[in-house]
Amino acid sequence: MDREDLADLAAFMAVADERSFTRAAAKLGTSQSALSHTVRRLETRLGVRLLTRTTRNVAPTEAGERLIGTLAPAFDSIDAQLVSIGELREKPAGSLRITASEHAATTVLWPVLRRLLPDYPDIHVELSLDSSLTDIVSGRFDAGVRLGEAVAKDMIAVRVSPDLRMAIVGSPAYFDNHPAPRTPQDLAGHQCINLRLLTSGGIYAWELQKEGRELRVRVDGQLAFNNVAMIVRAAEAGFGLGFVMEDQVAAQLEDGRLLRVLEDWCPPFTGYHLYYPSRRQPSAAFTLVVEALRRHR
Numbered sequence: 001m002d003r004e005d006l007a008d009l010a011a012f013m014a015v016a017d018e019r020s021f022t023r024a025a026a027k028l029g030t031s032q033s034a035l036s037h038t039v040r041r042l043e044t045r046l047g048v049r050l051l052t053r054t055t056r057n058v059a060p061t062e063a064g065e066r067l068i069g070t071l072a073p074a075f076d077s078i079d080a081q082l083v084s085i086g087e088l089r090e091k092p093a094g095s096l097r098i099t100a101s102e103h104a105a106t107t108v109l110w111p112v113l114r115r116l117l118p119d120y121p122d123i124h125v126e127l128s129l130d131s132s133l134t135d136i137v138s139g140r141f142d143a144g145v146r147l148g149e150a151v152a153k154d155m156i157a158v159r160v161s162p163d164l165r166m167a168i169v170g171s172p173a174y175f176d177n178h179p180a181p182r183t184p185q186d187l188a189g190h191q192c193i194n195l196r197l198l199t200s201g202g203i204y205a206w207e208l209q210k211e212g213r214e215l216r217v218r219v220d221g222q223l224a225f226n227n228v229a230m231i232v233r234a235a236e237a238g239f240g241l242g243f244v245m246e247d248q249v250a251a252q253l254e255d256g257r258l259l260r261v262l263e264d265w266c267p268p269f270t271g272y273h274l275y276y277p278s279r280r281q282p283s284a285a286f287t288l289v290v291e292a293l294r295r296h297r
Contacts, residue, residue: 008042009071011035012050016068017140019058092284093122099134100127100145103228103245104272108161109145112296116289123285132199137277142286148270156278160293161271165246166207168266169258173238180261181241184208184217191240192219196226206243208265215265219243232258 014024015035025032043050050064060068100109105127113125128134128141136144147164151157170178174191181187187206195204203224205216221240225231228244235242235249236257242249246266252258274293276282282290 008038008045009067010075011038012042012064013068013071013075015039015051015058016060016064021053021058091120091122092288093120094283094285095124095126096143096286096289097126097128097141098143098145098274099130099136099139099141101131102129103248104145104161105129107247108272108293108296112289112292116292120285120288123288125289131197136275143274143276143290145272145274148273151273151275154278155275157273157275158290158294159271160274160296163268164271165268166243166266167246167249167253167260168206168241168243168262169232169235169249169253169260170241171236171238171258172256174235174240175259180259182262184215184262184265187217187219187241190219190221192221193231193234193240193242194219194221194224195228195231195243196224198226204243208262209267210265 014028015021018024021032021035025035048063049061050067052059052061109127117123133150134144178190181190197204205218208215208217223234223239228248231242231244232249249258253260274290
């Protein structure tokens with residue numbers, strides 16, 4: 001195999017990964033027309049079509065899928081070897097892509113990275129904020145951060161946060177006109193601020209638990225948001241009860257802007273874990289970030 005063959009295969013893999021000539025060209029630092037010519041040259045040399053092109057999408061053909069299955073492990077191995085060579089530098093270097101929910105990124109990842117990265121200018125981190133359970137392998141992420149209960153069993157998981165709790169909160173003004181609920185069933189008589197899930201598009205059912213009894217309560221109210229910060233603001237303004245992470249309203253609870261109810265129905269649950277495939281060969285940069293996160297909790 002000559003260098004031209006290797007370059008053409010790398011170009012094909014970039015288009016297959018991105019499902020777009022435009023995005024792949026930007027990633028490779030070339031023009032869309034040049035990249036299209038490269039892939040056509042590879043297809044001509046092999047005598048088969050590797051990609052199906054439409055005005056909206058680019059997808060591998062059956063032959064393309066077979067070639068991807070052959071090339072992906074080889075390219076991953078090359079990447080791992082390049083990383084290991086890079087580790088001969090004095091300080092860890094490299095790029096990491098991590099997917100996390102907004103809350104995990106804000107409360108766990110960013111506080112650690114803000115302290116760590118100034119000392120390691122050759123480590124580059126990309127955080128992708130997504131509340132869905134992203135497939136980190138197909139998404140080509142180095143790791144993900146999710147609640148421990150959501151991590152697949154075939155992943156290596158490292159705990160990176162303490163236990164978390166939810167809180168049901170309302171403003172003093174709201175409780176001036178509404179008696180505090182004493183049981184989950186009482187929520188049916190209250191204005192509650194709903195959360196629209198970005199992943200499924202459905203409304204989140206409040207998950208409550210006490211002495212082994214678990215409830216999923218559907219609540220109703222005038223407002224619904226797909227953003228927790230807006231739920232907190234609406235609760236402060238007296239529009240009803242919000243159900244949010246305890247640490248997201250810690251300041252409001254401390255200074256009295258919000259009051260808490262049904263606290264005994266909100267026990268702690270397992271916090272965030274960083275997870276990655278068991279077959280992944282951790283780089284020095286990756287190990288450094290993981291250890292910093294482990295110490296943070």
